[in-house]
Amino acid sequence: QVKLVESGGGLVQAGGSLRLSCAASGILSRVYIMGWYRRAPGKQRELVASINAIGGPVYAESVKGRFTISRDDAKNTVHLQMNTLKPEDTAVYYCNAALMGVTEYWGQGAQVTVSS
Numbered sequence: 001q002v003k004l005v006e007s008g009g010g011l012v013q014a015g016g017s018l019r020l021s022c023a024a025s026g027i028l029s030r031v032y033i034m035g036w037y038r039r040a041p042g043k044q045r046e047l048v049a050s051i052n053a054i055g056g057p058v059y060a061e062s063v064k065g066r067f068t069i070s071r072d073d074a075k076n077t078v079h080l081q082m083n084t085l086k087p088e089d090t091a092v093y094y095c096n097a098a099l100m101g102v103t104e105y106w107g108q109g110a111q112v113t114v115s116s
Helices: none
Strands: 003-007 010-013 018-025 033-039 046-051 057-059 067-072 077-082 091-099 103-106 110-115
Touching: 003 091, 018 033, 018 091, 018 110, 033 067, 033 077, 046 067, 046 077, 057 067
Parallel strands: 010 110
Antiparallel strands: 003 018, 018 077, 033 046, 033 091, 046 057, 067 077, 091 103, 091 110
8 A cells, every 4th residue: 555644744934944754655766756746725736846766856936945855765755845934835735756657646735834
């Protein structure tokens, strides 16, 4: 059974930092593109950042320079370091594992709330 479990969400003031982690089980994460998506209230889900099997990261324009995605394939984990958080970063953040054209998996989500 495949499971993606997020941790590290919470409440933080604007300008603060949080680190999200996603632990994958039941898959060999190193062959997957690992990503973080978010859904803010009243908005569609959007890609925040992703990282492929060779480590190449992709970021949404809104988080470039503030967020950093990293992966530790030995531990089947992916992290999202979020710095200089803004109220507009408030959302539920979802971990995603995608094997392009084949399948993908989602975590249950972690709430991130940034107060002004």
